Amino acid sequence: MNAFIYCFSSEWLKKKHSAAAWLTLAGGLFVPLILLFARLNNKKELYASHTSGQLWKTLYTTGWQYMGILLLPLGVILVTSLFIQVEFKNNTWKQLHTTPKSFTALFFAKLAVILVMLLQCLLLFNVGMLLCGMVPAWIYVQIPLPKESFPLLMYVKGSLLFLMASLPVLALQFLLGLLTKNFLVPLGVGMALYVAGIIGVKWQYGYIIPYGYGALLFARKPGVDTTILITSWAVGYSIVFIAAAYLLYLTKRDKA
């Protein structure tokens, strides 16, 4: 466990000043900032929305539609590919693999850092959504604070659900990133699968393409509990992809 903590702390330092770290920050705040900008520019409807008692629910649905369907899967594709690419781009695998740390600890530390970055992004998104609801009342004196209190549990549950939906994407991108030096391969495959996932939302068996899970969570299908279906498949896929990535990493003949 100690080895994992040291590896994690070393991996964490690598994201400093990196494109992946900036993308996490921008990805988490982008949708709330756009929504806030739109709300501030639509002053006429602000009063009604703040006194409706439905503000947080409306913001939740609108925010997650953009975040869950579009930004989160694309962000996970980009950040995961970029973070692994750091080792290839800088030719540092060989130095990493001559340190006295087990390959297992190195592998899971890298994976854990990406996972924590995803959590960071979701946390930022939620804080951003909270501000999106509050800031207009702070700026305009005639706009009251939202009538109802912030439904923390709903936002946490929603974040966990979309986190689960993103895990197979993260796991497959991690596997693809380890497979090849060429950054365009995981990126290209990820984008293609994302498009396939979005197209597959209306398909009866759309749940077999994990890149569309964010969108599928919004799709209501009669007689099907989409949440259970998606989370079950997401967990299964994640385990399979991570196991494959781990085996591939461990058995790679040339670790330079």
Next chain:
Amino acid sequence: MQYCIETHNLSHSYHSGEGILHGINIKVPQGAIYGFLGANGAGKTTTLKLLTGLLTSTPGAVTVYNQPLRGNRLPIMRQMGSLIETSSLYSHLSARENLEVFRRLYQCPATNIPEALAQVGLENTGSKKAGRFSLGMKQRLGIAIALLHKPSLLILDEPTNGLDPQGMIEIRELFKTLNREQHVSIVISSHILSEMEKLVTHIGIINKGRLLFQGSLAELMAINNPSSNGPHDLETLFINLVNTAYA
């Protein structure tokens, strides 16, 4: 004699079946500066990768301090510092941050960082990113990473690549000091034979994946070459040895 590194019939081939190394038996005496010489493609880097565990699934065995590398990678790596081919640096981080990344993995004291930077003359680089370093500075930082945890064994592949003449002299003196004062054993490969002659105590010459010579520098110098009446410098001896192997 005590050896810090021994290889036993070390062989390696690509997936295509093309052989790179054929039964290499290297013996690096403890406390030696072992110059590993060979032409391009002779198998130097492949050998060094095998010594550092970067290449696996190979017939033959590597022992470091009498411990087989296979099964003892972690304790061995604690004692080994390496620089294989070009330096491995995170270009978006400063020199200090690069060393911090590896310090956390080696779990060595934070004071090792300024010490390693001073050893290679990079103590004043501040927050400048490694990606903006000159080739020579990058190489120095690569050496600093290899020295960071104060290893007792250094494996260095072309460490003076990109260094100017003054830099080469400084790094050569650093290796000599480490060897003399801290008894660090060093395996070093280089193309610059005149530089190696001034540094090494022992030599291994590899050609087309086979070890042509191994011994002390004095032993190599003592080889009598009837075709040459002139002084036996390392360059001449190396070329003669390789040409004889071709013949």
